[in-house]
Amino acid sequence: MSESSQISNLKSQISVGIIGSGTMGIGIAQVAATNNYKVFLYDQNSSQTEKSLEGLQKVLDRLVEKNKIGFEESENIYNRIKFCTELKDLKDCDLVIEAIIENKEIKQKVFADLEEIVSNDCVLATNTSSISITSISADLKNSERFLGIHFFNPAPLMPLVEIIPGLLTAENLPQKIYDLMKSWGKIPVIAQDIPGFIVNRIARPFYGEALRIVEEKIATPAQVDEAMRTIGNFKMGPFELMDLIGIDINFAVTETVYKDYFYDPKYKPSLLQHRMSEAKLLGRKIGKGFYDYSDASQDSRNKNQDNKDEKLFNEIFLRIISMLINEAVEAKRLKLASDEDLELAMQKGVNYPKGLLAWGKEIGYKKVSETLQNLYETYQEERYRQSPLLRKM
Template identity: 55%
Template structure:
């Protein structure tokens, strides 16, 4: 099987590594030489480290490197069974690439995009054979994060969708089906983790460190919301929130925060610039002992919003309950699925929390998903 990947950035390089681990013929194409060279040397460093740690043997390391060829020439996609695109997030540029590709690959070649925020339908719209186009949305870093959201456009054939799902299983990933709606599953359901944390900060209820501590100590999350936003980059994280907000016709639930917008505008992007919510030139180990009750309150507010979002996602049939659970655990490392959490905390307690927030603020943001209310009665 021949797989061509477009874009030798972080995602394309990671996906190339996954495909070459399966001993497939892989071509990695980028419009510039520099990312291709960087990708090749990064891969060499990665496989050497995996061998040192005894995670893979030397033979597999050699195979992974040998199976990938690097090119700037789109014609090298000829004869591919699958083309996966992970280039810049721009509809026009993606459409131009796929239009050109249709003149190079056969009409049976499966075409896929790794887009995070564009609709699959809009990219597919320029194709002559639209039924073979789907979304395969990997998570960063792709070789380590098991989840792949498999997204069909309204024009995708059921065979193409099944093929994508089974292929991801063969590649030892965890595929889930998601509807072609903004943010798919993960980037929609995860919004309150950041948004409600920012809201709590903006209201002056607690500082960044306390909110992070609440989610880590009470919730068992590996990183708190502010640590995670600094890790992802405030520019990128803000952009995702803004895109989801606009794409859902300005639904108050996804309203971005000025605090994050200003950080992004100021270039305080997080770890990559040395400062975001935290200043990474300073010692971060300073001890604080926030009141336990406050930590519980913060956790309950954020987790209730997350659970509500998961129920809303199920309500709109964006994915099944099982796939929503898998998505949050395998795509963003949540310690538990949100429906499992609701059960543990008690659906009634979640509803009580949301009703309190709604009655206090009278904002659409806190409206309860009809499905959550139904679950209380069940």
Template identity: 45%
Template sequence: MDTDTPGAGAARSEEDAVESTFGPVGVVGAGAMGAGIAQVAATAGHPVTLVDLVEGAAVAAIEKVGSALTRLVEKGRLSQDDASAALARITPAESLDGLPECGLVIEAVPENLAVKQGIFAELAERQPSTTVLATNTSSIDIDEIADDVADPERVLGLHFFNPPPVMALVEVVQGKRTAKAYVEHVTALMEAWGKTPVRCSSTPGFIVNRVARPFYGEAQRMVEAGIADAATVDWILREKGGFPMGPLELTDFIGQDVNLAVGTSVWEQTDHDERYAPTELQRGLVEAGRLGRKSGSGVYTYAADGAVEGAEPDLELAARLVGGPVETDPLARTLAMLVNEAVDLVARGEASADDVDTAMRLGVRYPRGPIEWGREIGFDVVARQLAELDTAYPGGRYRPSPALTDGSVS
């Protein structure tokens, strides 16, 4: 997906940066996410130390940041002076020993709970008690990460979206023990960095990765059931729903293994709730090594130039399905599940309706937020559609949220 669009996030000059009391920023992990976060913080005027235990990794990442800043200069989005100043603010380090006292440290290492716990325990010992410790995790529980931190009230999530310099959205995630003052302070800081922060509690998948599960799951289930082929389902969601990519082509783009891992994580963290159960279709693709574009095949098969081979939508079938029974209408069925998931999240008090809609528009470029879509369709209509699906496919996946009809979300 092309995320380099107006509103997706733009470079900010040093003059535009709001002065912050956080001062120096540490970033642990010099992969694509860590390097991008370092670039954002440095462009906003902070001295940044970028740490990676692999020899030379932080230096190489800073070189990539320099190239990215040069491209922004060439596009006229940043002055040469500001780009040079931002790059000069980033210092490499090969251990946590190299971190100075920071106002904020953001961990951006791979999704491994034990590794993250070890990093946070060490950071808590080395950094002052006033340092905010943030994780860029996309789905791991904040409280688990903070288990070995003596003062867990300063641990929270800052989930940036890839690539961080371009994507505006940041999920600010509050654990059960996170102090509200830190959440408010970091939210203000993200705004000063030119980001659009949304707040949520540490629920499995947070907002975006939780609410988006049905977008992928319903498409896979309809293909499994023989309701329609993948190309037709994708065409309906793109052309009739306004989504930038269909769900099946999107999982090929993300990587079937990556998408399955996130979905499985949410499923396991929700005690194997049927709403999030992985499909045999996706499991089979991963087991067969059909991981999507990166492997040359996934749901679709790709030519050497990346073009999809032999996948034309059946437009006559699409015309019959859209507007028909909800069980066989890919668009209505998907929207009903997206609205249901979002409504449940809001009803549980895990995020506000506005933050859910903002997150889904900015994080995965939905044409409307699911709460807004629910108002448009009618929450009562969505409840009836889900009841029909629950009758057709019993087991709990399609159970309607009580909040659809009790007026708690409007």
């Protein structure tokens, strides 16, 4: 394969294949189809594709009702997505984005099969949240055409896309995909192939520390969510967000980041989340997670019947935000991205109300450092170690 032919295909009208029609796959399909691309959507479970396409129809109907798009346009978007029942239906695609289960071996097998089906010019991408791009592609016949294109949930609404070259990716492919994502109206950032990339590395404590607070019975999920929404102005608290992401997916990401950083205690997963995952209490997608979604009329954001203790809420917020700011400062120290991209990534990928570096300045880095020091002295755990840069800021 010549690199140039692989790339030039992307400039003209291309067909996009998507593998996995769950939460992310259908969202990415909507984004591509809205941008006039023909989409081939395949899932090993056809009933999932049917369910997702029904869901998409409802989303498009709502957009028409709200006058965001015209009726004809909504029909065109829907009709651009072709329901595929076999992987080989993706044979003519120029770009395939995989969004299946977060499992390295299963992803590797899908790409090995796909390589036998698509042309040698087809660009292969994974939407993995945390698995090493290099490792997924290492056994491919042609690893140069492989990279990570990481959309955020919900893909049609979250502007950020992390583009992640692996060690074996062709040098100019990330820029081409960067340009393509820009043309889809996205905000792309180029990330390094490290566990969690940018956003999912920095965001780990948003979930991990919240889970820890609940595991220690310091507060309930509803109290933590309310503290983060009211004091931090987060659109969603950690537990609502985990329910939206999927408890299994969020747990798998944490577990991968932890293992891939050679069991760094900072990223230690939560037993509570593990048990929830084992119990298949996976969040919104099954109707029950930390909250119960069986009654559609209930708004999960107003569920805090527990004590609204102001002092407790302030402590919860300060503890979680300090952990997050520490991660952002460490990412800055390690030059994982420019300061500007670090700030952009958290606001455009996971909807944080402010960039974490700016937030650290506002709260005062000294206060953040003291909060972590107190936690360290209380628990005597490496989990609370500070970035060497934090004390200098």
